[in-house]
Amino acid sequence: MNDNYLKVARLAAAAGAEVLLSYQGRFSVREKAPRDLVTEADVAAQQAIQKILLSNFPxxxxxxxxEGHDQVSAEMLADPKHPPIWIVDPLDGTVNYVHQLQSFAVSIAMYHAGELQIGIVHDPVTREIFWAQRGAGAFLNDCPIQCSQTDRLDQALLACSFSAGTQHDSAELGRFAAALDGAQSVRRLGSAALNLCYVAAGRLDGYWATCVKPWDVAAGALIVTEAGGQIRALxxxxxxxxxxRFAATATEPLNDQLLRCIA
Known part of the structure; x- marks a missing residue:
């Protein structure tokens, strides 16, 4: 793996984070779909990230x-000779950002030869940078991190994500109710990328989602696995x-229990 990939990705994430901070309190908002927001800051941050990545790796x-999610084919993803693909969420946690709730992040992953290779999640507010490179462990800034050792659902602090416009009779709310009954407690924090990083750092014991997109979770998924955690499809x-559509947990026994609870 080219060490320059990680260096450039970190620069790109930092640039995106600075854009988000610079736009706070002065952006306009529109709906992509009901309750699904996008801001000028999303677009500007993505442009800054894309410029850095593609100017270095054209x-x-x-x-x-x-943009770009309709240009990926299964053949492209499986081909080891195809150039790497960057998967970017310039603002994960848009609703939090719009309401000035300080829990949002820039997420950048690199996918190559059928595997996630690099993951970076940059929290602009706390300046925490979670990152991982396949086979090299997971880190918070410059310190190694690892998942908790929690292996019982009734002792686990979990997080989850709901889709925009979730209905009262949805399967997502059914899973939430089941997890509330089985776990120590459940949180809905608003940023899929940070949820995964918190699992990696031992702040959460598990996280599940059925309504997120690749750019929301690609970086965080690698960070969890490199921190010793488990992540499986539902x-x-x-x-x-x-x-x-997955459950990410600190340990394999906890993953088994969470999947039985919500799948």
Whole structure:
């Protein structure tokens, strides 16, 4: 793996984070769909990130929340000769950002040869930078991190994500109720990327989602696995970052219990 990939990705994440901070309190908001927001800051941050990544690696692919997700094929993803693909969420936690709730992040992952290779999640407010490179462990700034050792659902602090416009009779709320009954407690924090990083750092014991997109979770998923955690599809199969319906947990026994509870 080219060490320059990680260096440039960190620069790009920092640039995106600075854009988000600079736009706070002075952006306009529109709806992509009911209750699904996008701001000028999303677009500007993605442009800054994309410029840095593709100016350094012009032959690489780019999939961002605001563009490019319709240009990826299964053949492209499986081909080890295809150039790496960057998967970018310039603002994960848009609703939090719009309401000035200080829990949002920039998420950048690199996918190559059928695997996630690099993951970076940059919290602009706390200046915490979670990152991982396949086979090299997970880090918070310059310190190694690892998941908790929690292996019982009734002792676990969990987080979850709901889709925009979740209905009262939805399966998502059914899963939430089941987890509330089985776990120590459940949180809905508003940023999928940070949820995964908090699992990696031992702040949460587990996180599940059925309504997120690849750019929301690709970086965080690698960070969890490199921190010793478990992540599987709700079916129990191997996690697929391009179809992310999953449970991520600190330990394998906890993953088994959470999947039985919510799947």
């Amino acid at each position: 032959d690489h692919g780019f999939v961002g929340e605001e 079916s129990g199969d191997r996690f697929d970052p391009w179809n992310p």
